[in-house]
Amino acid sequence: MSGFGAMNALAKRELVRQTRQPSRIIASVATPLMLWVFIVGGFSNAMGKVAGDETSLTAYTIPGMASLTVMFASIFASISLIQDRHDGVLRAALISPAPKWSIAMSKIGAGSIIALIQAMIVLLALPFLGVTLTPVGILGAIGALLCISVALIGVGLAMAWIVDSTQGFHGVMNSLLMPMWLLSGAIFPVEDAAGWMRVIALLNPLTWSHAAMRDALGMSDAFNPILAWGVSAGFALFGAALGIWAISRSSKP
Amino acid sequence: MSALDVRDLRVVYRRKGEPDRIALDGFSLESDNEMLALLGPNGAGKSTLMGVIAQTISPDSGERVSPASRHGLSIVFQTPALDQLLTVRENLQISGALHGIPKGEIESRVAALSDELMISDRLDEQVRHLSGGLARRADLARALIPHPTMLLLDEPTSGLDIDARRSFWESMRHIRTQLGMTVLLATHLIDEAERADRVAMISDGRCVAIDSPARLRDALGERVLRIHTVTPEQIKPAMSWVRSLGAIPHRIDQIIIVPDAQSIEIQSCPIEGIGLTIAPPTLEDAYSIRTNEGTLI
Numbered sequence: 159m160s161g162f163g164a165m166n167a168l169a170k171r172e173l174v175r176q177t178r179q180p181s182r183i184i185a186s187v188a189t190p191l192m193l194w195v196f197i198v199g200g201f202s203n204a205m206g207k208v209a210g211d212e213t214s215l216t217a218y219t220i221p222g223m224a225s226l227t228v229m230f231a232s233i234f235a236s237i238s239l240i241q242d243r244h245d246g247v248l249r250a251a252l253i254s255p256a257p258k259w260s261i262a263m264s265k266i267g268a269g270s271i272i273a274l275i276q277a278m279i280v281l282l283a284l285p286f287l288g289v290t291l292t293p294v295g296i297l298g299a300i301g302a303l304l305c306i307s308v309a310l311i312g313v314g315l316a317m318a319w320i321v322d323s324t325q326g327f328h329g330v331m332n333s334l335l336m337p338m339w340l341l342s343g344a345i346f347p348v349e350d351a352a353g354w355m356r357v358i359a360l361l362n363p364l365t366w367s368h369a370a371m372r373d374a375l376g377m378s379d380a381f382n383p384i385l386a387w388g389v390s391a392g393f394a395l396f397g398a399a400l401g402i403w404a405i406s407r408s409s410k411p
Numbered sequence: 412m413s414a415l416d417v418r419d420l421r422v423v424y425r426r427k428g429e430p431d432r433i434a435l436d437g438f439s440l441e442s443d444n445e446m447l448a449l450l451g452p453n454g455a456g457k458s459t460l461m462g463v464i465a466q467t468i469s470p471d472s473g474e475r476v477s478p479a480s481r482h483g484l485s486i487v488f489q490t491p492a493l494d495q496l497l498t499v500r501e502n503l504q505i506s507g508a509l510h511g512i513p514k515g516e517i518e519s520r521v522a523a524l525s526d527e528l529m530i531s532d533r534l535d536e537q538v539r540h541l542s543g544g545l546a547r548r549a550d551l552a553r554a555l556i557p558h559p560t561m562l563l564l565d566e567p568t569s570g571l572d573i574d575a576r577r578s579f580w581e582s583m584r585h586i587r588t589q590l591g592m593t594v595l596l597a598t599h600l601i602d603e604a605e606r607a608d609r610v611a612m613i614s615d616g617r618c619v620a621i622d623s624p625a626r627l628r629d630a631l632g633e634r635v636l637r638i639h640t641v642t643p644e645q646i647k648p649a650m651s652w653v654r655s656l657g658a659i660p661h662r663i664d665q666i667i668i669v670p671d672a673q674s675i676e677i678q679s680c681p682i683e684g685i686g687l688t689i690a691p692p693t694l695e696d697a698y699s700i701r702t703n704e705g706t707l708i
Contacts, residue, residue: 160511167508171494171501178496178537247505250492250553253465254509255481 164256165264171247172235172268182234187276190226194219194280197345217287218378221299221371222344224277225364228307229339231276233331235269236314236401240324258406266311266398273307274300289377298374305390306367310335312397316404343368349380363393412477413443414561414593415464420473422459422616434459435470436616446587446594448604450698451613457597459616461486461563464595478561485559487567491550495539499530499549502538503556510557517556524552527589528582544575548582555586564596568603580606601695610694614702624694631692631700632671639686640665648682661700668696 176182197219242248251261281299285291314331321327341355342348342364348356359365366389369381422435434456440447449457462468463475465486478484486492493502500521507517525531528548538546547567554562568576580603587594596607604610604624611621620627636658638649646662653660653669656679661668669675670692677687 163508163511167505171497171505174501175494175496245490247492247494247502249488250486250506251509252467253481253484253486254506254557255511256509 161257161260164251164254165260165267168247168251168261168264169268169271172264173271176268176272183272183276185230187227187279189230190223190280193226194223214287217284217289218347218372219345220281220284220287220289221368221375221377222339222342224280224299224303225306225342225344225368225371226339227277227280228273228303229310229335231273232269232307232310232314233335235265235272235311236318237324237327239265239315239318240322240327243319243322259402262312262315262402262405263398265315266308266401269311270304270307273311274303277303284375289375291375295375299371301387302367302371302374302390305370305394306364308394309363309397312394312399312401315401319404319407338362338364341365347378347380363389366390367393413441414477415440415442415447415595416476417441417460417463418474418476420460420463420470420475422456422463422468422470433616435463435473438473438616438618440611440618440621442593442595442609444591444593445608446596446606448596448598448607448610449613450598450601450604450610450694451702452599455613456616457613458565460613461565461595461597464561465563483557483560484563485554485557485561486563486565487551487554489566489569491538491546491553493538493546493550493553496537498535498537499525499541499552500534502549502553503534506553506556512557520556520558521552524555527585528552542575543571544578547571547575547579551579551582551586555590558590559592561593561595564594564598566597566599568600601693601698604694612698612701620697620701627697628692628694630670631696632673633691634671634673634689635692635696636667636669636672636675636677637686637688637690637696638667638669638680639688640667641684641686645682645685649680649685652680652682661703663699663703666699668700670696670700 239248243252248261278300281291317330318327321330341359342362343359344364348359348365351359366381366386369378370383370386370390372378373381373383373386418439420435420438421433424432424434438456438460440460449460451457459468463470464478465484466481503521503524504517507520512520521534522531525534528551530545530548530552533541533545533549538549541549551567568579571579596603598604608623609621610624610627612619638653640646640649646665646667649667650660650662653667656675658669658672658675661670672689675689677689680687
């Protein structure tokens with residue numbers, strides 16, 4: 159069998175589950191929005207304009223909040239694998255003839271759709287903060303956020319599969335993803351950071367995804383856009399491959 | 412070729428800081444177009460064997476000759492593998508898609524199986540709103556959607572009340588008659604094992620006996636004597652008394668089981684304060700003697 163039918167059915171299941179759990183959507187969007195309010199409320203006067211005095215901190219941090227929304231949605235998407243594997247539908251899926259990649263890709267596909275919808279709600283704040291949303295800008299933002307969600311869900315699936323406990327998964331993901339997000343130019347311009355921090359940020363693939371998103375939205379041109387898109391796409395491919403590889407491994411309980 | 416043929420399987424669980432645990436130790440089994448019960452206590456290796464057959468566990472050594480692939484294989488787990496937030500119908504549709512069944516065919520199988528399992532009026536309810544028994548029948552329908560040639564039942568009635576268990580097995584009996592398939596049942600319940608065509612008794616990862624329930628019972632003679640000792644001091648004289656009668660006692664913890672005991676007169680027992688019963692042998696007697704284990708739980 160090709161696996162696409164199985165992938166579609168499992169992805170549809172994830173989307174239906176989401177519509178029947180509205181609290182998950184609220185939690186994923188509310189946390190970044192609250193964080194954004196606290197950050198801009200606390201620092202905007204102190205920092206003033208950023209990115210060449212063209213963008214306020216209030217607007218500058220919105221793409222970062224969108225990526226944080228994607229990060230939370232990705233964690234939700236991948237953590238469900240742990241329970242699903244032991245108590246849920248995934249047990250039956252894993253012994254079905256459906257190829258393992260279809261299981262991983264259903265999680266990545268559906269999780270990305272959910273993450274993008276939530277992140278776009280956050281991005282809708284931009285026109286109210288002086289940033290004009292053009293069709294190209296919206297498509298670029300969707301592309302960058304898609305790269306982030308595919309990468310993070312893929313990495314999350316691999317972590318969930320290997321760690322195999324919700325507590326352990328939270329520990330690993332928090333210690334990996336939060337520093338990654340903080341050091342990615344999400345809430346401050348990387349080009350203005352201290353030397354050592356700038357080096358770390360440049361090694362961080364999320365930095366390049368933020369750069370690609372801000373470039374598409376016309377908010378910053380501090381990075382080479384071709385390099386930014388290349389790193390973002392590479393990060394997505396790496397995450398997806400890692401997730402598929404992890405789920406394809408057989409195991410002992 | 413048999414539907415199930417596994418040879419000399421060995422599976423060892425290795426965890427850091429813990430001693431290695433042998434789950435299967437030279438395990439061989441063959442089965443075709445029958446219901447075969449794997450009878451053994453928790454930890455005997457039943458679920459590991461199911462995992463090897465379902466290809467979710469790779470054995471350290473040995474060979475799984477058949478089933479060679481996952482096509483035609485389905486499993487009912489100890490708890491339903493259903494999405495609680497989805498309706499019964501949606502769950503069954505997913506099962507069909509996972510097995511590559513065309514949409515139109517899935518719908519006709521959903522209708523037929525839900526009729527057979529008496530869940531057709533609950534198809535559009537979310538699983539979380541169903542009782543345990545109904546959810547279990549829905550899960551059986553989920554496993555039967557691909558019309559498997561081999562169905563694995565891993566303690567499928569655990570947590571169900573008596574009525575729900577009876578209903579589950581009644582449904583299984585109907586379905587087996589209609590579909591005709593090899594069923595492998597892992598259980599620690601004697602009454603469930605009695606329903607099987609053959610019983611494989613498993614202890615410490617090994618198959619210690621395999622035959623029909625009747626033959627396993629009959630091997631113990633027409634009657635067995637069960638001696639229930641109260642204190643440890645009673646065990647030695649009780650064993651001596653049985654041996655003096657020319658019979659062979661099998662001690663399992665505080666109980667002594669004596670096969671071929673039809674000629675023993677329990678009034679002749681010189682030990683006071685012990686319980687003596689003489690009765691036809693049960694599958695549990697056969698299991699206890701074969702494995703030297705008193706309880707299956």
